[in-house]
Amino acid sequence: MKNLSSVFNPDRVALIGASDQEGSIGKILLSNLLLAKNRTIFPVNPKKKVLLGQRCFENISSIPEPVDLAVIATPAETVLDLVEECGRAGVGGLVIVSAGFKESGEKGASLEQQLNEIRKNYGMRILGPNCLGFVRPNAGLNATFMKANPLPGKIAFISQSGALGSAILDWAASESVGFSMFASLGSMSDIDFGDLIDFLGEDEATRSILIYMEGVGNARKFMSAARAFALRKPVIVLKPGRYTESAEAARSHTGAMAGDDAIYDAAFKRVGVVRVKDISALFDAAEILASQRLPLGRKLAIVTAAGGPGVMATDALMDFGGELAKLSDESLERLNAFLPPFWSKGNPLDLLGDADTGRFDQAIQVCLNDPGVDGILVISIPMDTAPPVEVARVIIENAKKAFKPIITTWMGAGKVREAMDMVARQGIPNYETPEGAVKAYINLYNYERNLELLYETPSELPVRRVVQENLPAFLKRIREEKGSLNEIISKAVAEERYLLNENESKEFLAAYGIPTTVPALAVSEEEAVAVAHRLGYPVVIKIASPDISHKSDVGGVEVGIRSEEQLRQAYGGMLAKVGQRAPEAVIEGITVQKMIENIDYELILGSKKDKDFGAAILFGMGGVTAELIQDFSVGLPPLNTTLAKMLMEETKAYKLVQGWRGKPPADLEELEATLILFSYLVAGFPEIAEIDINPLAISDGKLYALDARIILDKAYRKSADLYPHLVITPYPTRFITTFLLPDGTEVTLRPIRPEDEPLERELLETLSEESRRTRFFSSFRNVTREWLIMFCNIDYDRHIALVAEISEQGKQKIIGVARLIINPDFSSGEIAVLIHDRYQRKGIGQKLMETVLNIARLKELPEIYGEVLTDNREMLNLSRKNGFSIKRLPDGTSSIRLKLQ
Numbered sequence: 062m063k064n065l066s067s068v069f070n071p072d073r074v075a076l077i078g079a080s081d082q083e084g085s086i087g088k089i090l091l092s093n094l095l096l097a098k099n100r101t102i103f104p105v106n107p108k109k110k111v112l113l114g115q116r117c118f119e120n121i122s123s124i125p126e127p128v129d130l131a132v133i134a135t136p137a138e139t140v141l142d143l144v145e146e147c148g149r150a151g152v153g154g155l156v157i158v159s160a161g162f163k164e165s166g167e168k169g170a171s172l173e174q175q176l177n178e179i180r181k182n183y184g185m186r187i188l189g190p191n192c193l194g195f196v197r198p199n200a201g202l203n204a205t206f207m208k209a210n211p212l213p214g215k216i217a218f219i220s221q222s223g224a225l226g227s228a229i230l231d232w233a234a235s236e237s238v239g240f241s242m243f244a245s246l247g248s249m250s251d252i253d254f255g256d257l258i259d260f261l262g263e264d265e266a267t268r269s270i271l272i273y274m275e276g277v278g279n280a281r282k283f284m285s286a287a288r289a290f291a292l293r294k295p296v297i298v299l300k301p302g303r304y305t306e307s308a309e310a311a312r313s314h315t316g317a318m319a320g321d322d323a324i325y326d327a328a329f330k331r332v333g334v335v336r337v338k339d340i341s342a343l344f345d346a347a348e349i350l351a352s353q354r355l356p357l358g359r360k361l362a363i364v365t366a367a368g369g370p371g372v373m374a375t376d377a378l379m380d381f382g383g384e385l386a387k388l389s390d391e392s393l394e395r396l397n398a399f400l401p402p403f404w405s406k407g408n409p410l411d412l413l414g415d416a417d418t419g420r421f422d423q424a425i426q427v428c429l430n431d432p433g434v435d436g437i438l439v440i441s442i443p444m445d446t447a448p449p450v451e452v453a454r455v456i457i458e459n460a461k462k463a464f465k466p467i468i469t470t471w472m473g474a475g476k477v478r479e480a481m482d483m484v485a486r487q488g489i490p491n492y493e494t495p496e497g498a499v500k501a502y503i504n505l506y507n508y509e510r511n512l513e514l515l516y517e518t519p520s521e522l523p524v525r526r527v528v529q530e531n532l533p534a535f536l537k538r539i540r541e542e543k544g545s546l547n548e549i550i551s552k553a554v555a556e557e558r559y560l561l562n563e564n565e566s567k568e569f570l571a572a573y574g575i576p577t578t579v580p581a582l583a584v585s586e587e588e589a590v591a592v593a594h595r596l597g598y599p600v601v602i603k604i605a606s607p608d609i610s611h612k613s614d615v616g617g618v619e620v621g622i623r624s625e626e627q628l629r630q631a632y633g634g635m636l637a638k639v640g641q642r643a644p645e646a647v648i649e650g651i652t653v654q655k656m657i658e659n660i661d662y663e664l665i666l667g668s669k670k671d672k673d674f675g676a677a678i679l680f681g682m683g684g685v686t687a688e689l690i691q692d693f694s695v696g697l698p699p700l701n702t703t704l705a706k707m708l709m710e711e712t713k714a715y716k717l718v719q720g721w722r723g724k725p726p727a728d729l730e731e732l733e734a735t736l737i738l739f740s741y742l743v744a745g746f747p748e749i750a751e752i753d754i755n756p757l758a759i760s761d762g763k764l765y766a767l768d769a770r771i772i773l774d775k776a777y778r779k780s781a782d783l784y785p786h787l788v789i790t791p792y793p794t795r796f797i798t799t800f801l802l803p804d805g806t807e808v809t810l811r812p813i814r815p816e817d818e819p820l821e822r823e824l825l826e827t828l829s830e831e832s833r834r835t836r837f838f839s840s841f842r843n844v845t846r847e848w849l850i851m852f853c854n855i856d857y858d859r860h861i862a863l864v865a866e867i868s869e870q871g872k873q874k875i876i877g878v879a880r881l882i883i884n885p886d887f888s889s890g891e892i893a894v895l896i897h898d899r900y901q902r903k904g905i906g907q908k909l910m911e912t913v914l915n916i917a918r919l920k921e922l923p924e925i926y927g928e929v930l931t932d933n934r935e936m937l938n939l940s941r942k943n944g945f946s947i948k949r950l951p952d953g954t955s956s957i958r959l960k961l962q
Contacts, residue, residue: 098201153186365439368409418454442472514704517701518791602628617638636651708736750772814853863916
């Protein structure tokens with residue numbers, strides 16, 4: 062993150078608004094900055110010559126050396142001119158602690174907008190405004206106006222609230238919790254969560270990130286950064302505002318049910334982020350997650366010599382979604398051999414009040430060796446037969462050899478303090494209550510489970526087994542039908558009609574292969590009777606109106622109509638009821654459709670476009686009571702088979718449809734396929750704001766979309782981005798191409814996948830030393846897992862990696878890679894190309910380069926650049942051939958640059 066180094070790793074820092082007035086922000090800031098190690102500090106104040114023993118400068122322009130970072134602590138109305146001056150002086154980054162911007166109202170928001178325009182003109186990065194600043198304790202740099210200096214440590218803490226951040230730092234100091242960084246984001250006019258996660262991902266001193274988040278900011282950037290970081294280190298978020306009234310204005314069941322908080326939950330889960338609900342859990346989770354011993358399941362064994370705390374831990378485990386591990390018969394036999402006859406005979410393992418340290422030792426070992434145990438909680442109380450310090454030694458010895466996590470609870474005060482300190486020094490998580498320990502363990506399990514989702518990369522196209530027809534035929538039909546579906550949207554928008562009628566909505570479902578009943582519109586009673594005769598009784602009739610979303614609420618649905626007489630009576634009655642309950646609604650007629658009898662289950666499947674995270678998918682219990690029952694889960698499109706199944710499994714509805722009280726089970730494969738196809742419908746139409754299929758009925762195991770509504774997004778505007786409504790970019794199948802080498806070998810160019818880690822490792826390990834040196838500027842020998850994760854798990858939005866792949870003796874082999882890493886503001890991108898020694902000078906590099914340049918143009922990048930060793934003639938020739946300008950630098954490298962716009 063070179064563009065953030067000037068902010069967070071500056072050599073020369075200027076403080077604009079420096080002061081020596083006691084208690085002033087300017088003095089506290091200057092005092093903190095002057096404690097910095099190996100950095101030059103320049104106070105700036107036109108009214109002073111010297112401040113705190115330092116020469117003071119009139120303005121930024123009068124400083125004789127280039128400034129990396131300027132901290133601005135002056136009134137808001139002075140900031141714009143100062144930022145402009147900093148830009149002209151070549152300052153790389155700013156921290157603006159000044160308040161009075163968008164948080165203060167319309168005038169402040171205008172100031173902040175102008176601030177961003179100036180920043181963009183000069184390419185500066187800004188932390189703030191209205192922030193505390195940041196601290197890097199390990200580097201001895203404090204650019205805040207807090208009087209406390211946090212201890213050094215391995216945890217980074219990012220807070221959107223300066224006041225809360227300050228309070229947490231005070232608490233952390235009292236608990237001797239250290240930090241690799243603390244940063245207060247303030248208004249996030251520029252630097253946001255995504256930027257800091259990216260920066261900290263490359264910081265060797267940071268082992269985990271804690272976040273206090275009020276709003277995500279740039280959601281796509283956050284998701285991309287969090288996904289990359291969480292694969293290597295944990296991210297834990299405290300996000301308040303779990304209850305919101307924002308769903309009140311929703312026009313669909315999905316819009317009302319999938320509130321902001323449910324979508325935040327789904328987003329965090331999708332990128333491996335752990336969410337906690339209170340401040341203590343934030344630090345508890347950080348401690349246990351940083352231990353790096355992650356459970357493969359939720360089954361916990363509880364070892365204690367006190368029955369009461371064991372019961373408390375069990376209750377907490379049930380409350381937080383955990384499970385008591387069931388000990389094997391072999392484990393029970395081993396325990397019976399050394400425990401008294403009246404021990405608990407199960408889990409929790411009550412070792413009884415006369416237990417000595419030997420019992421603790423043996424019990425822990427039995428649990429570690431039991432395949433049904435995922436983790437162990439040891440609860441210790443002050444005992445003469447098993448002093449806490451001795452129990453701590455036993456735990457430490459077992460933890461050194463364990464591959465399962467061991468966590469501890471120490472109940473008491475002074476008598477357990479030394480034991481707690483002992484295990485803490487060994488990196489063993491420790492807690493004062495059983496409930497705190499269990500909550501942290503379940504967070505640990507959730508983190509491990511969420512990591513699995515990071516390897517799921519749904520493509521732009523569904524897999525073959527999802528569609529009933531062959532894939533080429535399906536894609537051809539979708540392309541043909543998309544034109545008519547776009548016409549439906551265009552016609553509705555031209556009529557200023559944003560709620561599609563049922564027939565229009567179901568045309569979208571049918572195009573994507575989702576089974577649906579087809580309504581027929583009748584504008585008179587006689588027409589309705591004729592349609593019913595054609596379809597055959599029983600039928601369902603519904604009111605057709607662009608102004609009525611929930612038809613049942615106004616008497617606009619009648620089911621089970623079995624005769625002409627009943628139909629005529631229902632027709633007139635419906636018009637009367639709707640006219641009375643919705644007198645302003647425009648009535649287009651009544652739809653008639655065949656009734657599906659013997660409905661066994663009613664589900665809901667819908668999507669809502671969230672203001673932060675874009676389109677989200679909801680699945681759960683449906684019908685008219687869907688909002689009352691509130692049994693649903695939320696995911697992000699597109700889905701693949703794994704993600705669709707996980708979405709279903711998180712609901713009670715999923716257990717229900719597998720067969721309940723004699724009712725036949727649903728066709729689960731068809732249900733899974735329907736979710737996937739629905740997700741591709743949502744991904745394919747950014748114009749859709751909300752969509753409901755409710756109910757998605759199941760009769761005799763088969764699915765039927767009985768009712769559907771689509772609401773268009775009034776604010777939607779076309780853009781070059783194919784997926785402006787998705788925060789997770791699907792695997793871009795459109796970039797897959799093939800070509801032949803001169804010897805006839807077929808080469809496939811395709812975006813890299815997470816599962817390519819073994820192939821990527823083979824490529825890197827079989828490179829010559831010279832190829833490693835020219836590509837990576839280093840003749841490394843050890844290919845680490847962290848490298849492979851970073852190379853293969855990419856977001857396809859800011860990072861594109863194309864591999865050249867061949868089949869050799871029946872095995873796939875990667876023989877080349879080209880990467881395009883785009884800067885966070887999409888102002889430029891860095892390019893790099895690597896070809897295996899055996900396949901150089903065969904035209905592979907040119908093909909990769911051409912494809913990457915085309916992708917850069919599709920993304921409308923103004924320019925791309927790269928850094929090449931000057932003696933790497935092959936890469937320089939390739940760059941020259943493709944129009945790059947080349948500039949030799951004195952350090953033995955050459956800068957390559959290509960203007961695209």
